[in-house]
Amino acid sequence: MIQGTTSDAGKSTLVTALCRHYYRKGVCTAPFKPQNMALNSAVTIDGGEIGRAQAVQAIACGQPPHTDMNPVLLKPNSDKTAQVIIHGKVKDNLTAKKYHHYKKIAMQAVLDSHNRLKKKYQLIIVEGAGSPAEINLREGDIANMGFAEKVNCPVILVADIDKGGLFAHIVGTLELLSKTEQKRIIGFVINRFRGDIVLLQPGIDWLEQRTGKPVFAVLPYLQNFYLDAEDAVAINKYKSDQQKEFKIVIPLFPRISNHTDFDPLRLHPDLDVQFVKDPIDCHHADLIILPGSKSVRNDLAWLKEMGWEDIINKHLRYGGRLIGLCGGFQILGKTIHDPKGIEGQSGSSSGLNFLKMETTLNEKKHLQKIKGFLANSQIPVSGYEIHAGTSHGFALKKPVMTLNGKPEGAYSDDKLIMGTYLHGVFDHPEACQAILNWAGYVTEKTINLDDEREAGINLITNALEDNFDFSLLKQALDSFSLGCC
Secondary structure, three states: OOOEOOOOOOOHHHHHHHHHHHHHOOOOOOEEEOEEEEEEEEEEOOEEEEHHHHHHHHHHHHOOOOOOHHOEEEEEOOOOOOEEEEEEEEEEEEEEHHHHHHHHHHHHHHHHHHHHHHOOEEEEEEEEOOOOOOHHOOOOOOOOOHHHHHOOOEEEEEEHHHHHHHHHHHHHHHHOOOOOHHHEEEEEEEEOEEEEEEEHHHHHHHHHHHHHHOOOEEEEEEOOOOOOOOOOOHHHHOOOOOOOOOEEEEEEOOOOOOOHHHHHHHHHOOOEEEEEEOHOOOOOOOEEEOEEEHHHHHHHHHHHOOOHHHHHHHHHOOOOOOOEEHHHHHHOOOOEEEEEOOOOOOEEOOOOOOOOOOOEEEEEEEEEEEEEEOOOOOOEEEEEEEEEEEEEHHHHHHHEEOOOEEEEEEEOOOOOOEEEOOEEOOHHHHHHHHHHHHHOOOOOOOOOOOHHHHHHHHHHHHHHHEEEHHHHHHHHHOOOHHHHH
């Protein structure tokens, strides 16, 4: 199991690299994250929903993503509530306090999934969540040491030296663990190091002497590689580049979900892609895209409060193009109804009224992988649907594409606006090119997201294999025994 001294210490990346390393060695390997909290998710082979990081880790293992790889997924609806997804299906919307009492049920789901994976795979590489030293979350923990203790799993602790305070992070984390939990940690990985390792060596020697545990690897700080983001939007990666030819602006909803939809655009060499909160920063956009949302009516209210509605109307008057994806598609319509309070307080909200359609949120989610063609063409599209709403209305008679033989999405009467429920609509190079052409940017350059992902996985794995002492790891695993604890 890989645990971290902090969030964003590098757990997901390290697990991905280890998965690919053992895949290269011919070991039948599976990733596993007992509990994930993320708004970026993926549809699995068994028709469920898991965190996107675990889907990428499955790809690194050469395995199809499965709900057992992430049995508990929490998708925040607000600062105090989250949708609880067990084995890929929605179970409830719970406050943090109610979920605390639900953890016993969640732990059984975790153990059931782990047992099934044990029967199928030679090796399971587990990813923790946050830090095991979060004292307020230790009771009933299923994400870190609570799981590790339950299944007697050895733990590697990873820390990010780029954050500063590396040795305090490691030693402080150990100090806050119980004696059995301390023994469970078999060693450390230092992540994102840049500089002369000779200058770090005295600190490594001190750490190993103080803790009696080895440092398995000092991994380099790597830049300019692609892996799907686990959750939050890294704003610093989306700074405006005035030299680029075509500007795309995406309003940064408070509950934006599946922002990985825009990775093929972000990676394109000619596109200036920006996530923007304040519409005042939306000047000179060629294309505005409304993204997916975990709380559509609340994000719609935010959009209006921030003044985006006027900016979008002005953008359209000057001939700009507008796309809505999933929740953003629903926002383009006349009304969004949530009679059962699926995403918050029950009620209805007036949309932007750009498309003649209405949406009703339902308890049952649409979850499926899907493929087809852009309308009136043989240009292939593929991706997945994850949404609670069903839309209906006249706008749907002008579909954007055909998926699984059925019309999907909608164009406005003037063809300046399009919307679709399809996540991954830009992933296929030909489809991305065609949509950019529709938006006013004619280009022959394309990005193959699968190739970019593979290159990223291989880059981090090569760095791992160059710097990780696997013989030292084997010694630690061979001597690991806590059966008496």
